Amino acid sequence: xxAVVLIPGIISFIVLWQYSTRAALLxxxxxxxxxxxxxxxxxxxxxxxxxxxxAAAIPFLLFxxxxxxxxxxxxxxxxWIFLYSYGGxxxxxxHTNVGNSLFGFFSDLTSIIILPLLLLLSVAxxxxxxxxWRRRYMTKDLLTLxxxxxxxxxxxxxxxxGQLGFLLRRNQRKQLIEYx
Numbered sequence: 001x002x003a004v005v006l007i008p009g010i011i012s013f014i015v016l017w018q019y020s021t022r023a024a025l026l027x028x029x030x031x032x033x034x035x036x037x038x039x040x041x042x043x044x045x046x047x048x049x050x051x052x053x054x055a056a057a058i059p060f061l062l063f064x065x066x067x068x069x070x071x072x073x074x075x076x077x078x079x080w081i082f083l084y085s086y087g088g089x090x091x092x093x094x095h096t097n098v099g100n101s102l103f104g105f106f107s108d109l110t111s112i113i114i115l116p117l118l119l120l121l122s123v124a125x126x127x128x129x130x131x132x133w134r135r136r137y138m139t140k141d142l143l144t145l146x147x148x149x150x151x152x153x154x155x156x157x158x159x160x161x162g163q164l165g166f167l168l169r170r171n172q173r174k175q176l177i178e179y180x
Contacts, residue, residue, distance in 0.1 A: 005042045008032040009055030016063040024060070025121070032056040127153050 008028055015024040036052035043049045131149030132142070139145060 003042050005036065005040060005050060005052040006055050008036070008052045009058055012056040013059035013062070016059055021060070021063070024056075029053065029056045029060070124153070 008031075012024050012028040012032075015028055032055070033053040038051055041049035041051050042055070128146060128149045131152055132145045135145060135148060138148070
């Protein structure tokens with residue numbers, strides 16, 4: 001359609017540069033994802049069509065590369081995500097035209113990286129707000145309530161890992177412990 005879908009990307013880059021990732025995610029990316037229809041795209045010859053949510057997500061990658069490149073190391077999961085998306089692109093290329101395959105590859109990479117992170121952050125924020133609301137009688141300081149609720153949920157992570165390890169080892173044969 002038009003280049004109007006690039007406006008959330010430009011605004012997202014400005015908000016990321018001047019404010020925070022959280023502000024850009026909540027104020028730019030989410031509204032672009034929820035309010036702009038998927039078929040409202042910007043088409044340029046030789047490039048896959050870009051939707052408003054993808055245009056708002058691209059500055060997150062650029063910002064990450066510019067600001068945090070020295071603390072990020074590629075992991076095996078990054079390789080699997082890329083291979084999954086590349087495999088989908090090759091399969092689409094063999095059965096349809098090149099434009100559809102590139103669109104799928106670009107769409108996969110932006111949705112696989114951003115949407116699970118967004119879901120995880122929204123669940124963590126809802127749990128934190130719920131705990132803050134239930135424990136509001138403890139103090140009037142919002143920062144203290146937020147830290148208390150984050151700590152309350154973060155301490156459950158090692159407990160869950162230990163329980164999962166116990167469940168995985170439960171069916172193994174018990175070993176005899178020899179004391180000397």
